[in-house]
Amino acid sequence: MAVMNFGGVDENVMTRDEFPLKKAKEVLKDEVIAIIGYGVQGPGQGLNLRDNGFNVIVGQRKDSKTWDKAIADGWVPGETLFEIEEACQRATIIQYLLSDAAQIAVWPRIKPYLTAGKALYFSHGFGITYKERTGIVPPADVDVILVAPKGSGTSLRRMFLQGRGLNSSYAIFQDATGKAKDRVIALGIGVGSGYLFETNFKKEVYSDLTGERGTLMGAIQGLLLAQYEVLRENGHTPSEAFNETVEELTQSLMPLFAENGMDWMYANCSTTAQRGALDWMGPFHDATKPVFAKLYSEVACGNEAQRSIDTNSKPDYREKLEEELKALRESEMWRAGAVVRKLRPENN
Ligand SMILES: NC(=O)C1=CN([C@@H]2O[C@H](COP(=O)(O)OP(=O)(O)OC[C@H]3O[C@@H](n4cnc5c(N)ncnc54)[C@H](O)[C@@H]3O)[C@@H](O)[C@H]2O)C=CC1
Ligand SMILES: CC(=O)[C@](C)(O)C(=O)O
Ligand SMILES: [Mg+2]
Numbered sequence: 001m002a003v004m005n006f007g008g009v010d011e012n013v014m015t016r017d018e019f020p021l022k023k024a025k026e027v028l029k030d031e032v033i034a035i036i037g038y039g040v041q042g043p044g045q046g047l048n049l050r051d052n053g054f055n056v057i058v059g060q061r062k063d064s065k066t067w068d069k070a071i072a073d074g075w076v077p078g079e080t081l082f083e084i085e086e087a088c089q090r091a092t093i094i095q096y097l098l099s100d101a102a103q104i105a106v107w108p109r110i111k112p113y114l115t116a117g118k119a120l121y122f123s124h125g126f127g128i129t130y131k132e133r134t135g136i137v138p139p140a141d142v143d144v145i146l147v148a149p150k151g152s153g154t155s156l157r158r159m160f161l162q163g164r165g166l167n168s169s170y171a172i173f174q175d176a177t178g179k180a181k182d183r184v185i186a187l188g189i190g191v192g193s194g195y196l197f198e199t200n201f202k203k204e205v206y207s208d209l210t211g212e213r214g215t216l217m218g219a220i221q222g223l224l225l226a227q228y229e230v231l232r233e234n235g236h237t238p239s240e241a242f243n244e245t246v247e248e249l250t251q252s253l254m255p256l257f258a259e260n261g262m263d264w265m266y267a268n269c270s271t272t273a274q275r276g277a278l279d280w281m282g283p284f285h286d287a288t289k290p291v292f293a294k295l296y297s298e299v300a301c302g303n304e305a306q307r308s309i310d311t312n313s314k315p316d317y318r319e320k321l322e323e324e325l326k327a328l329r330e331s332e333m334w335r336a337g338a339v340v341r342k343l344r345p346e347n348n
């Protein structure tokens with residue numbers, strides 16, 4: 001465990017140098033890891049673990065699209081691919097990677113297989129933190145651990161294949177065996193994390209729900225759309241509005257601040273742009289901070305969790321989500337975006 005100073009604050013982190021893959025394999029050599037659920041995180045983590053040489057099986061509903069997807073990814077029914085119950089029975093580590101709503105419904109079928117000494121692994125603090133709402137209360141004699149990759153399972157897999165790594169947080173809720181720490185770090189390295197930073201289940205879910213509703217997904221769309229609309233209302237073409245709002249951000253400027261920080265991106269823009277950005281960042285900060293504060297309090301009181309449980313437990317939740325995504329896709333801004341993407345020379 002290295003103590004690193006992040007902007008003046010010391011934190012514990014675990015890097016691949018300190019906990020190499022070889023050590024992770026040694027720690028987990030006698031374990032059978034079952035990936036339960038094969039949606040987005042399931043394939044990312046499962047395939048990375050498999051390629052890294054761990055003993056992995058998948059548990060998934062038969063006769064589902066994702067069962068077929070698992071077969072296409074090389075999991076073999078009866079050998080490495082099983083119904084959920086059978087995978088849980090064979091496993092010593094159960095990676096519970098169903099959607100958060102499905103975790104509630106399926107919990108009674110998982111629980112009997114959580115016998116003494118096994119580990120229950122989550123990639124989200126949701127089920128445990130909101131236990132009054134989810135009913136997920138593990139037995140006392142199992143380890144309860146978390147590795148939460150900070151990004152989509154799709155990116156986790158892509159970055160692994162590129163020899164990169166997505167950062168993850170890790171947490172221990174219950175250490176029944178005395179081995180929880182080694183188990184969780186070894187799994188974190190095994191799924192392809194870049195480095196691992198320490199958290200707890202509650203902090204993980206509060207920050208995660210805030211982030212995805214905020215800057216990562218909700219706020220970014222709201223912010224981009226607001227600027228796009230103002231440009232359009234003032235007579236700018238869709239090409240101009242989209243390029244000045246989205247394309248320049250993702251293709252030109254975001255990679256610069258990803259690489260070297262915001263000041264460096266600014267420094268690579270005109271002094272005119274720098275003057276304006278430095279003057280306007282304050283008003284944008286002040287306008288949005290109350291919305292972020294409201295969002296955090298809605299997360300912390302459990303309202304956001306409840307809303308997601310209620311809607312995503314409905315039988316037709318997938319269709320309903322898809323309808324809303326379709327509306328987004330068919331909005332003028334993103335229809336314009338589809339054409340702009342097609343015009344990228346590398347896509348011709
Ligand atoms: N999507 C992502 O990349 C990320 C997800 N997470 C967390 O990882 C966990 C898994 O999330 P996702 O991969 O997004 O899940 P998902 O929404 O893709 O669903 C995973 C699996 O659950 C199965 N499933 C759904 N309802 C079911 C039911 N009633 N009975 C049996 N199986 C059912 C689906 O068939 C699918 O295989 C969640 O806790 C999530 O918060 C964490 C980081 C990122
Ligand atoms: C990809 C991720 O980390 C999210 C946005 O929190 C999620 O999919 O839940
Ligand atoms: Mg997340």
Ligand SMILES: [Mg+2]
Binds near residue numbers: 209
């Ligand atoms: Mg999330």
